[in-house]
Amino acid sequence: xxxxxFIDGAAGTTGLEIAERLSGRSEFSxxxxxxxxxxxxxxxxxxxxxxxxxxxxxxxxxxIEAVSLIDPTAGxxxxxxxxxxxxxSGWCYGFPELVGRERVxxxxxxxxxGCYPTGxxxxxxxxxxxxxxxxxxxxxxxxxxxxxxxxKALIERFEAAGAPAFRAYGLQMGHKHVPEMQAHxxxxxxxxxxPSVIDTFRGMVVEIPLPLAAMPGVATPDAMRDALAxxxxxxxxxxxxxxxxxxxxxxxxDAVPHDDLELWVFGNAQGTQARLLARLDNLGKGASGAAVQxxxxxxxxxxxxxxxxxxx
Ligand SMILES: NC(=O)C1=CN([C@@H]2O[C@H](COP(=O)(O)OP(=O)(O)OC[C@H]3O[C@@H](n4cnc5c(N)ncnc54)[C@H](OP(=O)(O)O)[C@@H]3O)[C@@H](O)[C@H]2O)C=CC1
Ligand SMILES: CC(=O)N[C@@H](CCC(=O)OP(=O)(O)O)C(=O)O
Numbered sequence: 001x002x003x004x005x006f007i008d009g010a011a012g013t014t015g016l017e018i019a020e021r022l023s024g025r026s027e028f029s030x031x032x033x034x035x036x037x038x039x040x041x042x043x044x045x046x047x048x049x050x051x052x053x054x055x056x057x058x059x060x061x062x063x064i065e066a067v068s069l070i071d072p073t074a075g076x077x078x079x080x081x082x083x084x085x086x087x088x089s090g091w092c093y094g095f096p097e098l099v100g101r102e103r104v105x106x107x108x109x110x111x112x113x114g115c116y117p118t119g120x121x122x123x124x125x126x127x128x129x130x131x132x133x134x135x136x137x138x139x140x141x142x143x144x145x146x147x148x149x150x151x152k153a154l155i156e157r158f159e160a161a162g163a164p165a166f167r168a169y170g171l172q173m174g175h176k177h178v179p180e181m182q183a184h185x186x187x188x189x190x191x192x193x194x195p196s197v198i199d200t201f202r203g204m205v206v207e208i209p210l211p212l213a214a215m216p217g218v219a220t221p222d223a224m225r226d227a228l229a230x231x232x233x234x235x236x237x238x239x240x241x242x243x244x245x246x247x248x249x250x251x252x253x254d255a256v257p258h259d260d261l262e263l264w265v266f267g268n269a270q271g272t273q274a275r276l277l278a279r280l281d282n283l284g285k286g287a288s289g290a291a292v293q294x295x296x297x298x299x300x301x302x303x304x305x306x307x308x309x310x311x312x
Contacts, residue, residue, distance in 0.1 A: 003299045006031040006047040008066050009057035013151045014081050017288035021306045049074040053298055055291055060084040077298055078109045079291050085111040086180040093184055094294040097238055098125055105297040114177045115286030116143050119206030119278030122261055125185045126231040132219035136188040139208055143195045146202040149282040167197040203251035204282040213272035221267025221274045228263055236304050236311055259289030259307040
């Protein structure tokens with residue numbers, strides 16, 4: 001029998017992309033609310049409790065409200081795309097490559113990773129775990145995102161006349177992704193996070209510069225690249241690039257949706273500096289693709305079913 005899935009926030013950017021990935025899949029039957037009902041607490045309560053899996057694609061406060069609407073005896077399992085529960089106890093962090101596929105598959109409540117933390121953690125967490133990077137280094141994270149990363153409000157702003165070409169933000173510090181990056185990489189210090197938005201719809205690059213010469217006992221760039229390649233060996237989603245550094249890494253204006261996550265480790269010839277880079281679709285492995293990956297695991301289905309992978 002088909003798994004009943006309710007996407008709360010189905011009219012939003014992330015919700016729409018999840019629905020696209022699920023369309024035509026007979027393993028699921030979608031519970032839908034029309035426009036008049038989609039924000040009605042009673043209608044949402046009924047849909048949330050009828051679902052086998054509820055996927056929350058809502059602002060944080062609405063996601064917290066949605067959880068409160070679910071009767072704990074109804075058995076509804078949840079995937080929350082918001083940042084409300086990413087370090088909360090009782091929630092599994094939905095990054096199967098890092099936490100283990102079994103844990104996600106058996107979870108009642110899954111918190112989908114944030115888009116920027118996906119790039120950061122994919123690079124740093126396995127290296128810290130392996131002792132190749134120190135847990136007590138004050139890391140810096142530079143990142144650019146397509147404007148769909150800010151949902152409908154930022155899409156409207158960037159598609160209006162007079163939209164900026166570039167936007168640095170998070171300047172008051174304390175971005176909501178910082179606790180998630182620190183917790184799931186097992187870091188002593190909060191990373192310094194400098195996010196920005198560029199004038200393209202989707203795509204993201206996350207970079208961690210490493211002044212290796214100042215980092216005692218740190219591994220070489222080659223050792224880090226090899227360790228990441230071994231960690232993600234066989235992953236159909238995460239690809240660690242080997243070989244000579246390309247001249248440049250680009251984000252196209254007309255990127256097609258995809259669920260891949262690409263990683264690079266660059267180092268200078270002296271071995272005194274390195275740059276760790278991740279490139280992903282903020283709406284793919286950064287949001288909707290990750291939610292569908294976790295949904296597949298919760299339902300005992302092949303992990304990559306319905307995903308948009310370049311290797312497929
Ligand atoms: N965009 C991205 O790249 C990523 C987003 N996320 C997270 O996913 C979540 C959704 O983000 P995103 O899709 O971008 O945001 P959007 O603003 O595009 O969509 C949010 C949707 O939620 C609806 N909504 C708001 N309040 C309620 C409510 N009380 N009841 C029912 N529906 C409600 C909105 O309604 P209306 O249409 O009327 O405004 C909208 O359709 C957020 O928590 C975001 O942080 C996570 C990773 C990446
Ligand atoms: C460009 C942009 O505004 N991006 C969002 C993050 C998008 C995302 O990852 O959503 P979560 O916050 O739910 O993780 C921001 O910085 O708040």
